[in-house]
Amino acid sequence: LTSNVACMVNPDLDYVKLRAKKDDAVYYFAKDNLEYKRLEKEFKEGFGRPEWQWPEGVGKLKTIAQIFKEQGGYEVEGELKGAEMVGWRYAGPFDELPAQITAEPASPGRQSEDKANRPEAHATGSPEHLVIDGGRDFKGNANVVAGEGTGIVHSAPGCGDIDHKIGVDQGLPIIAPLGEDGRYLDGFGPFTGKEAIAPETAEMVFDSLKEKGLLVYVETYPHIYPHCWRTGDELVFRLVDEWFINMDWREEIKEVTKCINWLPESVQGQQRELEWLDTMRDWMISKKRFWGLALPIWVNPDDPSDFEVMGSLAELKARAVEGWDEFEGHTPHRPWIDKVKIKSEKTGAILERIEDVGNPWLDAGIVPFSTMHYNHDKDSWKQWFPADLVTECFPGQFRNWFYSMLSLATMMRYDETDDPEQKKPFKNLLGHRLVMNEQGKPMHKSDGTAIWFEEAAEQLGVDTLRWLYLAQNPASDLRFGTRHPDQPVTLQTVDGPISETLEGVPTCKITSTPADDIRRMVLIPLWNSYAFFVNYAALDGFDPSQPEVPLEERPEIDRWIISRVREVAQIGQQSFESFNVARFMEAAKEFIDDLSNWYIRRNRRRFWSASSTWEPNKLAAYQTLYEVLVTFTKLLAPCIPFMAERMYQNLVVSVDPSAPQSVHLCKYPKFEAAEIDLALNGRTALVQTLVRLGHRLRETAEQRVRQPLAELRFSCRNAAEAEALEQYRDVIADELNVKSVVRAENLDDLVSYAYKPNLKTLGPKYGKILKVISTALPQLDGAILAPLRSGESVTLTLEGNEVTLGPDDVMVNVQQASDWASADAEGIQVALSTKLTPELIREGMARDFVRHVQQARKDANLEENERINILWYTDQSEELTAMLEEWKAMILGETRGDDIQSISNCEEGKAVSVGPVRLELVIQRSGS
Numbered sequence: 001l002t003s004n005v006a007c008m009v010n011p012d013l014d015y016v017k018l019r020a021k022k023d024d025a026v027y028y029f030a031k032d033n034l035e036y037k038r039l040e041k042e043f044k045e046g047f048g049r050p051e052w053q054w055p056e057g058v059g060k061l062k063t064i065a066q067i068f069k070e071q072g073g074y075e076v077e078g079e080l081k082g083a084e085m086v087g088w089r090y091a092g093p094f095d096e097l098p099a100q101i102t103a104e105p106a107s108p109g110r111q112s113e114d115k116a117n118r119p120e121a122h123a124t125g126s127p128e129h130l131v132i133d134g135g136r137d138f139k140g141n142a143n144v145v146a147g148e149g150t151g152i153v154h155s156a157p158g159c160g161d162i163d164h165k166i167g168v169d170q171g172l173p174i175i176a177p178l179g180e181d182g183r184y185l186d187g188f189g190p191f192t193g194k195e196a197i198a199p200e201t202a203e204m205v206f207d208s209l210k211e212k213g214l215l216v217y218v219e220t221y222p223h224i225y226p227h228c229w230r231t232g233d234e235l236v237f238r239l240v241d242e243w244f245i246n247m248d249w250r251e252e253i254k255e256v257t258k259c260i261n262w263l264p265e266s267v268q269g270q271q272r273e274l275e276w277l278d279t280m281r282d283w284m285i286s287k288k289r290f291w292g293l294a295l296p297i298w299v300n301p302d303d304p305s306d307f308e309v310m311g312s313l314a315e316l317k318a319r320a321v322e323g324w325d326e327f328e329g330h331t332p333h334r335p336w337i338d339k340v341k342i343k344s345e346k347t348g349a350i351l352e353r354i355e356d357v358g359n360p361w362l363d364a365g366i367v368p369f370s371t372m373h374y375n376h377d378k379d380s381w382k383q384w385f386p387a388d389l390v391t392e393c394f395p396g397q398f399r400n401w402f403y404s405m406l407s408l409a410t411m412m413r414y415d416e417t418d419d420p421e422q423k424k425p426f427k428n429l430l431g432h433r434l435v436m437n438e439q440g441k442p443m444h445k446s447d448g449t450a451i452w453f454e455e456a457a458e459q460l461g462v463d464t465l466r467w468l469y470l471a472q473n474p475a476s477d478l479r480f481g482t483r484h485p486d487q488p489v490t491l492q493t494v495d496g497p498i499s500e501t502l503e504g505v506p507t508c509k510i511t512s513t514p515a516d517d518i519r520r521m522v523l524i525p526l527w528n529s530y531a532f533f534v535n536y537a538a539l540d541g542f543d544p545s546q547p548e549v550p551l552e553e554r555p556e557i558d559r560w561i562i563s564r565v566r567e568v569a570q571i572g573q574q575s576f577e578s579f580n581v582a583r584f585m586e587a588a589k590e591f592i593d594d595l596s597n598w599y600i601r602r603n604r605r606r607f608w609s610a611s612s613t614w615e616p617n618k619l620a621a622y623q624t625l626y627e628v629l630v631t632f633t634k635l636l637a638p639c640i641p642f643m644a645e646r647m648y649q650n651l652v653v654s655v656d657p658s659a660p661q662s663v664h665l666c667k668y669p670k671f672e673a674a675e676i677d678l679a680l681n682g683r684t685a686l687v688q689t690l691v692r693l694g695h696r697l698r699e700t701a702e703q704r705v706r707q708p709l710a711e712l713r714f715s716c717r718n719a720a721e722a723e724a725l726e727q728y729r730d731v732i733a734d735e736l737n738v739k740s741v742v743r744a745e746n747l748d749d750l751v752s753y754a755y756k757p758n759l760k761t762l763g764p765k766y767g768k769i770l771k772v773i774s775t776a777l778p779q780l781d782g783a784i785l786a787p788l789r790s791g792e793s794v795t796l797t798l799e800g801n802e803v804t805l806g807p808d809d810v811m812v813n814v815q816q817a818s819d820w821a822s823a824d825a826e827g828i829q830v831a832l833s834t835k836l837t838p839e840l841i842r843e844g845m846a847r848d849f850v851r852h853v854q855q856a857r858k859d860a861n862l863e864e865n866e867r868i869n870i871l872w873y874t875d876q877s878e879e880l881t882a883m884l885e886e887w888k889a890m891i892l893g894e895t896r897g898d899d900i901q902s903i904s905n906c907e908e909g910k911a912v913s914v915g916p917v918r919l920e921l922v923i924q925r926s927g928s
Contacts, residue, residue, distance in 0.1 A: 001205060002094045002188055003156040003175040005103065005167070008134030010144040011083035013151055022072035023213075030151020031079060034065045038148055039222065047224055051441070058220050064150070067217050082133075082144075082151075089128040093214050099187035103173035132170055137162075138279040158239040165281075176239035180288070197234045230446060243297060243356060244282040245407075253277055253410045255420040261428045263579055266475045267394060269431055273406070276399045283407065285362045292357030294337045300349045308344065308351060312375070316340060321350065365404025368425040369412055387426040389579065394431025402429065430579045432474035438482045438513060448485035451510055452501045455483065458491040460515045463640035467518050470639055471585035481512025522589050523643065525596040530647050532600055532607075533625050539864070540613040542622045544655055549620040558624040559677065560684050561599040564591060565628045565635075566671040567681055572635050573670060581639075588636065595628065598688065602731075608864065626651070637663045683724045687731060689826050690714055694736040697821040697832040706851065707844035710833045711740045715747055717827035725828075737847075738832070739840075750831045751822040754778070754813040755785050761809045772798050777810065788812065789824055845880070845915035846887035852912040853895040856923045867926040869899045873906035874919035883914075898926045 009015070014031040038061040046053040068074040094100060134144035134153060143162065144153050157167025158176035167174055177184055177196075184191040190208075194201045209215040226235040254277050262269030286295060296316070300306035310316045313332065317324060323339030330336035334357070342351050372381045386409075392401055409425035417423060436442060443449045456465060460481075472478045487509040490499045500506050536542075551559060568584075568591045575584035606621040613619060630651050637644040641664065648663035660666050694712060698705060712732065716722040722743055725732070729741045757774045766773060776798050777785075787794055788810050795804045816822050819835040836844075853870055862868070870891075874880055881902070884891070888900055909920030 001154070001209075002097060002099070002184075002191060003158050003177045004092055004094075004129070004154040005100075005157065005173045005175060006129050006155040006170075007090065007131045008144050008153045008155050008166070009082040009085050009131055010142050010146075010151070011081065011086060011133050012142070013082045013144070013146055015080050015082055015085065015151060016076050017078040017080070018068070019075050019077050020068055020071065021074060026077075027074075027216075028085070028150075028152065029064060030082075030146050032146035033149065033151045035063050036147055037061075037063060042222065047222075050439075052224065055220070055222050058222060061219065061221070071217075085131050086133050088131040090131065092129050093209060093212065097187065097189050097191075099175050099177065099185075102187070103175050105171045105173055130172075132166075132172075135166060135169070160237050164239065174239065178236060178238045180238075182236055182238075196236050229444075232446075240288065242284045243286040243295065243354070244284050247280060247282050247407070249407065249410055250277050250280065252414075252420070252423075253406050256406055256410050256423045259421050259424045260426065263428060263430045264473075264475050267431055269394065269398070269429060272398045273402060276403060280399070280403070283404075285359045286354070286356035287359055288355075289357050290334055292333075292360065293363045294333050295354060295356055295358050296332075297354050297356075298342050298351035299354050300344060300347065300351055303347070303349070306344055306347050306349060306351070307354075308342070310342075316342070319343070361400050361404040362408075364401050365408040366412075368405060368409060374412075386424050389428045389430060390426040391430040391432065393434060395433065397431070428579055430474065432472075433477045435478045435480050438479050438511075440477065440479055443480075443483070445505075448508075449483050451481065451483045452503070452505060452507070454491065454493075454498065454501050455507050455510050456481075456512075458493055459489075459510045460512055461519070461523075463643045464515050464518050464523060466640055467522060467585065468512075468515055470581045471518075471589070473582055479514065481510055481515060484509040484511065522592055523640070526592050527643070529592070529596045529600055530629060530651075533622075533629060534650065536607045537622060537626070540607075540618075540622070542613055542626070544623075544626055546614065546619065546623075548623055549616050553616070554620040554624060555617070556680070557599060557602060558620055560680050561595065561628055562624060563675075563677040563681055564594055564684075565631050566669075566676045567678070569631065569635055569669045569671055570673075570676060573668070576638075585639065588632075588639070591632065594688075595632075598684075599628075600625070610865075631669050633663055634666050634669050637666070683727070686721055686724055686828070687728045690725060690732060690828055690830060691735045693823045693825055693828065693830040694732070694738075694832060697823055697830065698736070700823075701821045701832070701834040703834060704844075705737050706847035707737070707836070708840050708847075709736075709738045710835065710837070710840065711742060712736060712738045712833070713742045713744045713747060713750065713831045715744045715829045721827070736832075747822060747829050747831045750817045750820045751829075752815045753782050753785075753789070754815065755780070755782075755788070756811045756813065758809050758811050761806075765809075766801075766803060769798065769801050769803070772801065773803060773805075785810065786824075790826060841915060842879075842883040842886055845883045845917070846891060848914045849883070849887075850891055850894045852910075852914070852921055853891070853897070853923060856910065856921060857895065860923065862925070864896075866896070868895065868897050868923045869901065869926055870895070870897050871901050871903050871906065871909070871922040871924065872919050873903050873909060874917055876917045876919070877902065880914065880917050880919060 010030075015028055016031045016034060018027045018029060018034075019025070020027065040060075043054050043060050062070075065074075092100065131152075132155070134142065136142055143166070144151065155163045155166060155172065157164045157172050157174040164174070166172070177188055177191075179185050182196050184194050184196065186192055190204065191201065194204070206215060206218060227233060228235060254274055257270060257273050257277065260270070262273070296310040298308050298310065310319070319342040320340050321343050322341040326339040327336045338353050338355075340353065343349070344351050368385060368387060369375075369381070372384045374381045390402075390405070394402075397403075405425045410423050413423045434442070437449060441449075443451060468480075469478070485508050488499070488506045489509050490497050491507050498507065551562065568587050571587040572584045575581055575587075603621055603625075606618055609615070609618050611618055613622070629647065633644050633647045633651065637648075644663050648666075652659045652663075653661060695705070698709075703709060714722075714725060716725065726743055732741045733739070755777045757770070757777055759770070759774075762770055762773060776796075780796075784796070785794055785805075788805065788807050789812055791807050793804055793806045795802065797803070814822070816831075819833060820831050821834055822829065822831040824830065853868075857866075857868065872880070884900060891897065891900065903922075906920035906922055909922045912919060912921050
């Protein structure tokens, strides 16, 4: 308030003249603001972030009309446009302050050369102030709007960026009230020396306004205002003199920007950079600091317009008239560089270096030149310019690092080339968002929530961290994990136990759900697949150098997994070359699932076979899994280098001394298109989709996989897919444990779908024809609307209107036949019979029995080839006896058993459930 010099209005708004009954005083407000419910949404919902809630103890704000009514009422005496108010003069609340009396108009900035369009300049020393047009921002939005506040905005050009721009533009006086310590300067009467943000200073302002009869009402008004991100202290704006680079280069920089590949595309990086270049002002390159890049600007202390910029240390030495001896031998930083003085070529005056240091982004922006010896070895520099890739967190860098590199590269090469392609400092830019805690909030050292590398590396694992980062969509924040400052831990490292970080911070417990998911879903299944191979290869004496079984002679499942790893290699090549590593990580994750949950699981009996290791079928299984693991290890080497190296050393180096001694010395696997059987991969993927649907139906029906079911029916969107699935009937039946797999043209006799409009979503989009849509939906062929069930959209023409329906626009009611469950996805529709017969129940019991025996073998640490006898006891023997008589041969074959015997008691047995029967179970080594 002490530094206000003008009031801004919106010429297009309607204003009212209001007379208060209490004191007959006249007030002006924007008409819409009088009854406006101020901050009503914020009072209910907060200010846009979970931590920005309405302050406790602060009540709901009153309307302006309500405030005046409570003070005796008011009358509206007239209305006028804001344009009629522009040019009015008024007296300010603190015109008695010397700073107000001596204020001088600002010199118009470069952006306000047309003085005819500016209002009349203020008279120096006049106690009167102008009402001015608030104008518009760079996007064309009015600076003064209806709604919050009064509709009249005071302007203090010395206290804020927007106000300063408008003040310079309009030639307003500029009053800068604060010093470096945030206290009022001389010229502010009783406020001089007072801290601007101190509560007692605010009280002084209120008291002064009350004494002058200018205070209408005092309230606590919540709003978002800047605070120091380190300490949380309140900040205030302060006007200071700085050094700028004239940014009339914007058009040239924009052309350079268009030559760069901005990733990820969803972020629209190029567009965001161009928008910044459209709206940016001159580049401030100075900082009021001691540490930092010393700006090479020498100025006449008595005439700031008399300054020179030194282009090199050699030029500075040649021009130095004082202080070079004190500086020589030091780096060009304060305080040594400040000793050097030069003589002005223009005036002959002695020039001193300015106290300012450079904006850090000035130093960062010159990296493409400074780090590559541009000034000393330009031939070498040309080999490295432009950089292939820049990667950095993007939310703020479009106007910081990216901008500074683009700007300086454009300037540095201005005299060398007109081609923007030759000026770009980098070819590709990969931006990424932020790492947050698991609640999506920032992590800070100040509150102990920042996670230190040592803590994360030792507790979560570095390969886990690498996979987590590489798999993350760079356009989204990564909710990494949580640090628990109240739970200190001692970390066991290769260098011994540590209880604090290198910075001396006590190490604490780290939890990370996404890291746990990576270990559980990716790294552990991969390691288990590797361990499966290593254990059985050692048991069978597998030799990788044995002559290979030709690929075409191997079973289809072998050819499929080899084709899949080659496909993943191809995806990896494309992903790395296009800087889309997350795509490769997703493909690698899917492959690990294919490897462990399909290939190895479906082939275990080939490895368990008692036949010779050199029998072709068994040898093909070993050779296939070995090839796949070695290839996949090489693919993963850049992503999980430690785990990949461990696997490679054991798989390759231990058996082949002539091989590269590290996986990181191997060439990245590359395969031609002809080496990848995409048709086979597609057919298998189709089968896997059907099997996943079947498992989903079992879960819905609460039928475990060990319980056989009678029938599964399926239909497809086309004959080719149906015929492909028919080739795998036995696989599907085995995977889902069903007796029969039947292809059907459709499943209309088992399942039907009713489609109803979702009025909440359709109403806002198609209000005028909502009735047409509601009437048409139940009458449409279900095949037309079927894509909605798979999450796709459907476009229809209804009574001449084109209507696009998304999955959220339509509610689907499913009606299923009794004893059947159904599901569909990716064009495949599946129905599963859930009816259990006595025969099916007994077979399910047999499979339960096998599982318990196998677990008993594992608990007893028996070798794979050890034979056993199985003993059991129960008082519910009728059902169990019937099952064992029917399935005894299968049980003995599966469990490497010699006999199954019922005993009269079983004190040492383990209690288990086999279907509805509880029994005690014991296994013994045969012959014991």
